[in-house]
Amino acid sequence: MLDYDEEAGRYDASRGGEPRAAAAAQSVLGLIPPGARDLLDIACGTGIVTRRFPAGRVGLRVTGVDLAPSMTRIAATRLPGAVVRADSRRLPFGDARFDAAVSVWLLHLQSGPEDVRALVAECARVLRPGGVYVTTVDKAASHNVGSDIDAVLAARPRGPVRDRAADVAACAAGQGLVPAGQTVFRGHGQGRSPCRTIADLRRGWFVTLPPGSPLADAFAARLAALPDQDRPRPDPVFRLRAFRKPPTSLAE
Numbered sequence: 001m002l003d004y005d006e007e008a009g010r011y012d013a014s015r016g017g018e019p020r021a022a023a024a025a026q027s028v029l030g031l032i033p034p035g036a037r038d039l040l041d042i043a044c045g046t047g048i049v050t051r052r053f054p055a056g057r058v059g060l061r062v063t064g065v066d067l068a069p070s071m072t073r074i075a076a077t078r079l080p081g082a083v084v085r086a087d088s089r090r091l092p093f094g095d096a097r098f099d100a101a102v103s104v105w106l107l108h109l110q111s112g113p114e115d116v117r118a119l120v121a122e123c124a125r126v127l128r129p130g131g132v133y134v135t136t137v138d139k140a141a142s143h144n145v146g147s148d149i150d151a152v153l154a155a156r157p158r159g160p161v162r163d164r165a166a167d168v169a170a171c172a173a174g175q176g177l178v179p180a181g182q183t184v185f186r187g188h189g190q191g192r193s194p195c196r197t198i199a200d201l202r203r204g205w206f207v208t209l210p211p212g213s214p215l216a217d218a219f220a221a222r223l224a225a226l227p228d229q230d231r232p233r234p235d236p237v238f239r240l241r242a243f244r245k246p247p248t249s250l251a252e
Contacts (some may be wrong), residue, residue, distance in 0.1 A: 019188035027183050031183060033131075035099070036057075042119075043105070048078070064082060066085065067087055091126055096129070102133075102134045103135045121175050134241070138239055143236045147192070149193075165241060169243075176245065183240050193233065202216070
């Protein structure tokens with residue numbers, strides 16, 4: 001797995017920059033209730049998406065959380081006084097603190113289903129009644145655009161999928177959250193080229209292909225044989241799901 005503390009300095013440029021951030025923020029806001037006033041962005045990274053939430057919704061206050069020190073330092077320059085370094089599975093906030101909780105490109109990174117359950121439980125805990133949790137699902141599948149690169153990578157070993165939509169929905173239901181909409185957005189600038197995919201492979205992007213291993217080298221050779229080495233293939237399309245905390249709990 002990538003070291004996201006080391007990734008911080010090149011994170012934005014390597015992942016579509018402002019166009020991708022704008023598309024993500026716009027789609028997330030489309031699932032947030034109009035009356036929301038306090039939003040928590042979990043795994044906010046560099047804050048490139050987070051800072052667009054208040055800019056796109058008048059009166060919306062945002063708080064960003066990330067575990068990587070380098071990420072939080074960059075995010076704090078974009079959102080002074082509104083970024084906290086913390087583990088998403090143990091959020092340092094009281095119950096019913098936020099009208100919305102967001103985790104974009106996070107669930108797929110969890111080490112096991114228990115971590116996904118813990119993260120979703122924390123999001124449900126900090127939501128006020130009527131609040132909404134928005135998250136990306138099926139991230140790995142989003143990158144499969146049917147290209148020649150995908151055809152090469154199809155034979156690679158597969159790791160467990162932590163953000164499968166049905167599993168995330170089950171976790172949400174277990175916390176009393178109900179479906180509240182879904183949408184998609186384009187990952188501008190993230191279309192893979194063969195040479196970029198080789199570079200990602202060599203820096204550990206593909207967790208089942210350790211850099212320098214014979215298997216990784218074999219895939220690199222197959223990618224290097226593809227035509228148009230510098231031409232990006234189509235951008236991925238990411239999926240968002242929203243879940244709402246009922247206005248009143250069943251216990252009441």
